Amino acid sequence: MYRNFRIVPNIIFGRGAFNQLDDVIKHKRTSSESYFVFVVDDAFTGQPLESRIPLKGRDLLLRVNVDDEPKTTYIDALVKQIRTYHFEKPVGVVGIGGGSTMDIAKAVSLMLNNPGSSADYQGWDLIKFPAVYHVAVPTLAGTGAEISRTAILTGPEKKLGINSDFTLYDQILLDPDLIAGVPKEQWFYTGMDCYIHDVESLQGTFINEFSRAYGEKSLDLCRQVFLQDHPDRDDKLMMASYFGGMSIAYSQVGACHALSYGLSYVLGIHHGIGCCIAFDYLDEIYPEGVAEFRQMMARHDISLPRNLTKGLDQAAMEKMVTTALGLVPLWQNCLGPDWADIMTRERTMELYTRM
Template sequence: MYRNFSIVPKIMFGRGAFNQIADILNERRIGEGAYMVFVIDDVFTDAPLEARLPLENGDMLLRVNVEDEPKTKYIDELVEKIRAFNPKKPVGVIGIGGGSAMDIAKAVSLMLNNPGSSADYQGWDLIKNPAVYHMAIPTLAGTGAEISRTAILTGPEKKLGINSDYTLFDQIVLDPELLVGVPKDQWFYTGMDCYIHDVESLQGTFINEFSRAYGEKSLELCREVFLGEHEDKDDKLMMASYFGGMSIAYSQVGACHALSYGLSYVLGIHHGIGCCITFDYLEDIYPEGVAEFRRMMEKHDITLPRNLTKNMSEGDLEKMVTTALGLVPLWENCLGPDWRNIMTRERTLELYKRM
């Protein structure tokens, strides 16, 4: 009746926490030839952050490209690259970057211990073997990837996460100093992913006091960050992301995330901006949330892309509809057990055409 909920067991938070990563990893460097794989967004190539990584002899620096959202084929290629680097498994995989980089680290750590392709595990609780020890160091805040049991991947047939308790990180290090210098648009879109998590969780049919407690605090922090003026806004946003991820862990997201998956799968639109584009058309479902979201956009001078689907073929539009409606738990949370009679293919198609 109730899911036995798992959570990231070790969490470090605070400015300068990045400086303690070496101490944490040294506890794992046991045995001859023990090595780490540092999975880092290639935007940091030769940047000061990369130079601060506690690399030791034998460690692998794996720069990953996230211009496109992670694909199962890319995960499989990265796993083979690690095996070619060293036939022995690493004792740890460390993901440094935004949501996509963290999801790549999750997926790679899983696939080092599970046979086949990562596409075989897109779904719920399909992973059989625990992952290699893996740590997250977010440099963006909002996705909740650092705390979620999902590694979101685009496969040959669908966009769907590897959802498993084994996906959860063993350790996360939350250092607000790492958010300094993030471009405004990226900061906003990623932060809005968190805000939308909260709205969808709190207004969903799966809501319970566990999720409500985290969601309400996350929503409060998002309002302080995006509607107020606070010197410690980066600290607040990192905690909002954490609490927002927890709010959906025992409930679910909703219509916005389901529809954004369709945009991403067919058009390759990144998750954060995809959620913002989609949410702006959902005033019928989330009227108060959309109104507040628009105030946040106005305050930060954000303009969303329009007419994305104007020249799309009917076949591609139908593919988007199929992708979105295939996310059954999200729609059940949003609209209840009768959701299929409410969010019909025709209504979903009309929403996409408006975008």
């Protein structure tokens, strides 16, 4: 059986497109009581971008902190805050920020229409009711969060996304002007998330011509951004992120993402840098990709942190291994149906020990 693949239905791309946000969402403002929740990275507090948000009437500006990756407890607290703010649900949620902020906005929009805790829905296709209308405005490029059916969350027992067709945004607004001036390391780590998406998708056992078409174009754009000089590199990276997200949507990521989840769950390492750390130790699985990745690091003078797992006790190491190996679809894509005979607990532990 082929999966009936759902995609984001409405997309605006172009420099200055953020100025159209008010026009894009106004059709949802059907009465004077209608209000939006703008979920915004608190890094923009007092910054020019915040003053450009088209707040009206009862709209709620919800500043969120992404110093740590989003936790299910944080999502639940934000949903409670919105429900306390007004007895009626908002007509829409707009996420403005990087991948974590967009994941928060996705999760909040889902949980406004679904009972219980967000931890109850970590997994595949567990969501029962559609989210409220939600819009993504990425200010970083690379994670593919704007196009993916996943909201990655750290729960009390695991780090795992809410994977559902209902998670997908109803609208994305891609404005390359918004990612200008991002600090070099953050720009690089987020962009490498996209590059690694492409490598894992294109070399995975789930590959098909749908995924290959998007993945190859995304990979080409990543090479232009990170190995060449182009004045429109922000435009290219934003489209690479979109195409990379489309590539993995009908295939899957692989070993690097599985290992990065373990790093994040135990050590709190952010997703982009966690992917870079893990990828650098995967020569045996992705030899060409890792070699090119190291060229990109050298070109942009990036040094990865080392000895992260040194001094961790056995329980913490075992938790990382269990987290990584629990992501079965990722390993199936990477190594095939016999993946468990190849990526044993011992081999996974050895990789983490090297990190």
